[in-house]
Amino acid sequence: MFDFDTRPERRHTTSAKWKLIEDELGAGHDDVVAMSVADMEFVPAPQIVDAIVDAARRDVFGYDYATDAYYEAVVGWMCRRHGLEIDPSCIRLSDGVMPAINTALRAFTHPGDTIVIQRPVYYPFTDAARGNGLTISNNALIYDEASRRYTIDFDDLDARLADPRCTAMLLCNPHNPVGRVWTADELRRIGDLCRAHDVLLLVDEIHADFGRDGHPVTMFGALGEPYASQAIEFTAPTKTFNLAGLLCSNAFIRDARLRERYDVAAANIGGMTVSHFGLVACIAAYNDAEAWFDELLGVLERNRGVLADFARTHPDVALVEPEGTYLAWIDLRLLGLETDALRDFMHERARVYFDEGVMFGDEGAGFERVNLACPTPMLEEVLARLETALATLGR
């Protein structure tokens, strides 16, 4: 049994998630609870803490390289958890998935090219595309109101990929924020279309460890050839084990020519030095903290149930049942509040800070993204606040 009950006090620490409230809402909002940025309100796995403390006492903090032990830990995790075979020579380290994606955009696209993304989607995809001078081609996900499920508009995707200016697609698997775990069939269809139109597929799989029963995550590379070699997969231990501050991620690039071009872009950026504690933490996480992670999955399942119960008894809160990730996407459009009014309602009345849906694209207007990676009583407190605030609207 690990500790998923202690609620670390992160307000007024170095936590960016909690600082956001201070910066954005200003004075008088010290009681607002952060349920936004995707890191976790749990104390870290003890195996990882021990490894870091040992390393801090023992090591010298010069420039590092990734040892065989590091690659073995990554390869072992991917094989055990995902049935993914990965040759260590295909792994490229960086200090984050977004830095690695930005490196890939520099390597494989030119300003003025078009890139396909699927909104509503993790907003740094938009920033990365824009920052690299790319035009966004939005293959908006289809939301079925009745089933509250998102699907891909494949005809639209085909047409977008066929555009000769389109050189890349950035896929979120599983999808943040809508929580879809793409099935193997869906992934094959995406892969087939990208191959047919000679579009490079960049697959962000940072949430891949968070599938739920009935929704096993297929990592793109696990589809085998020709899929595995046509794509670059971006992974990290940082969501899985809450290590974002330690800066560590692993991209899988099986095609040698793609690797060469990626390496040139990475060298030109010059920022691919690995973090000493990132390496230490990744090895400890993948080798020694699997039991912690399995227990975490149970806590997340409990929290999903708490939120689902709340949604059942509050008809204005429609839950898009997540198939994966530790995030949930709730549809509040029945409240009839415009974006500013909904923001005001959350921050000033409910005293809760979710990520507002519109951040992920216009398709997300009226939705909120809830971070479920917190001790259950914290989630219950947030929902009680929401209930009280809803009552003030006569709901």
Ligand SMILES: Cc1ncc(COP(=O)(O)O)c(C=O)c1O
């Ligand atoms: C889909 C997705 N990709 C990337 C990231 C960020 O990864 P990193 O901190 O490794 O850049 C996040 C963090 O929330 C995410 O949800």
